[in-house]
Amino acid sequence: MAWSSPIIAILENDDIDKIPLKRQITEDEESWIGSLMAMGGIFGPLIFQYFVQTVGRKITVTVIAFPFLVAYLISAFSETIWLFYIARILMGVGVGGMFSILPIFVVETVEDINRGLLQASTTTSLMLGLLFSYSLGPYVSIMAFNLVLASICIIFVPIFWFVAPETPYYLITINKEEQAMKSLMYLRRKPSEDLQKELETIKLHLDQLKKASFLDIFKTKIAVKAFLYSVALTTFQQFSGVTVILSFAQNIFDATGSNIPPEICSIIVGSAQFVVSFISPPFLDKIGKRILLLIAVSGAILAEVVLGVYFYLEDNGNDISSIGWLPVVSLVAFITFYNFGMGSIPWAVMGEILPLNIISKAAAVATSFYWFTGFFLTKYFTSLSNAIGMAGTFWLFAGFCVLFDLFVYFFLFETKGKSLKEIQAILNK
Template sequence: MSEKQGGSRKFLYLAVCTGNLVAFSAGIALGWSSPVLAKLTSADKLDDNPFERVISKEEESWIGSLLALGAIFGPFVAGFSADKIGRKKTLLIWCGIPFVISYLMLAFGNVVILYYIARFIAGFALGGVFTVLPNFISEIAEDEVRGAVCSSMNVFVVSGPLFSYVVGPYVPIMWFNVICAIWPAAFTVGFFLLVPESPYYLIAVNDSHGAAAALKRFRATGDTGIKKELEKIKTTVDESMRTKGSFVDIFKSRGLIKSFIISLSLVGFQQFSGINTVLFYSEQIFGAAESSIPPEISTMIVGAVQVAASFVTPLLVDRRGRKFLLLVSGVGMLISEIPLGLFFYLKDNEKNISAISWLPILCLIIYIITYNFGFGPLPWTVMAEIFPPNIKSPASTATASFCWLLGFLITKFFSSISAEIGMGGSFWLFSGFCLLAIIFVITYMIETKGRSFQEIQEILAK
């Protein structure tokens, strides 16, 4: 039978885009607090405040940070569920539906405690998305395009904050949240109706017929190619199942220990670059800068740049490799945060900064562009590539939870830290971690470009 009698790669891209609607919902949640908190903390906007009062600094910090706190716990449930009921059902039950519930609670809640609960639920779903979706996409993708389609998740994630920045300031809070709920609802319906389960999971539960049917839809090859790939998947899964792993098994193999160090380090440097602070408090940061450009407009510009920059990684990741893009990313973030810190240092010391009022937006544009070259999408892409299937679930769970624990701590205490060392000192602190990230990538990171799961494991074990 001709190799061209199979499906089309177009369906693979359709499946990835449908799945990424939940990544878009996660991105909206990341950017949600910037326009909403600007309203909830303003005495001039009480007509669009469900509490009919200005919230306190403590309430502001909890609403901003509870998303990350919920994301600590989401990976544990989603990671366990992905192996028990499948990647597809997990993304529907623990990600899509909770996002809908969260946004509807935010739309109709009129007490702070409901906002706390809703943001925690959204964080729970967010943690599940970053644990399960990269693995699902990597398992349905061909080796030749795996890096590009995995990186496409970041395009949807960063489009979410832009949506929040563009819509949030100009739409009443209630209707903004109703609109936000439409996206995870669309994901839930579309993903349920259109997208098959991961063939890796189907083989793991002895559903060879279902795995073959799924591959026929995901691949552009015919029956011969499907059979060959199915045998490869069976070999990989059988080997993994014979050595079915738990979290403690990560520390029994030199290769797995190295994988775990790489994964934790990449998400750690991602968080300590200050990204969640920028996303959650961008409008407040621009307000503090007292630029001639209105804060909401500056935030939109940064959000638009972030979306544009996110298209670069899928184009380059399978050409230039992961290490190169991570290095470019680390250097770019470093050189953007140093002058940003200097600006706020001068402002805090009452120097005349009117001549450089444009500097914060320029620095954050450079920061966002280079963040999206590497440390935005690639920690999740690499995480999906460097763990074998038998250990992927506990390793991904631990990595994602660690990431969001750091995100919660940084977001919750950013205001307190800035009060002690100044906003300038905070950005200098973030730049120091960017320098450490550059050193780590040069000295410890491996290249995974174009390599199969088996080849990557052999390199790590050396």
């Protein structure tokens, strides 16, 4: 997701020798590079939801690495803007698939008591990747940066394939009960009596579910509420402006006029993301997702309002030299609160509340809409900021966060420690 931040900065560099295109990119080309990942994200969930039902969860998660691998190899050797466009779309296909499939894999492999912790830990892995991009990207060539990323994909595939089991839920759906028990033994390391009880619980739950079509998302109260909650949570997350901030971090910092170099600011933000992603998971199972999300969104509102004030003062000719540190602090605060709950909780809740018979289809649609929104925001971020200013843009994002907070307060219920069956019962009230 952060790939575009250092790459766009290089493609805008005054030193033409560093640019593989042998020219600087235009403002329109910059917006396409920033936004096409989100366009690919629209189609990724739809593609991989087919795989997750036909070949299983394990194979699907493994295959998600290949769009990234091809995209990085294309980017490493690209000398035309169109190849960068194609690469960005392929990255989006992979990201969209990852966002829609990983929650399913986690929910189907982890015990209820540990579910929140592991779901949050996936955000830690994501933040490590963002920090890696911010730290390496500005200091090496585009070719070297992308070849390093491609090598990581190559390493991931065999490690995941040999370490991760297929989920017991999927194995039962294809009538492989013996293999499902082996999967549970590998995942739980518990006495066989306990595993047999859990296996029977899974079978009972799946027996109560009927094979569903896309239209079944809208046929029951439980399914409709779960789907609408999932779309609302993920869409509000996108309208917080997070994808814009991650995609254009160096550009945003450059616009602040701060005396801190933009690439250093990006590394500071990336470091904050990574550190906070370690701090937040234990709170999930202590105070619950709902309270944590309310705190996180409220903090994000404050951070974006303050950042908007800074840009307002700058745009009106005020002397801001004494507060040049404020944009960095504001964005670090935003990212801190984002990783404290806004980043992981909407996806974790989606994986918990969607009924298993519609989860792949509903999650695919919700994730596709999420990335459609992301494409719209990243494509027109530059135009929007030119029209209403950076101040107005961040105040607008803060306004959407206010709506996010209100939705969580009035509609979202706590899922901490509840089984999937208990969650479905709450949705049916």
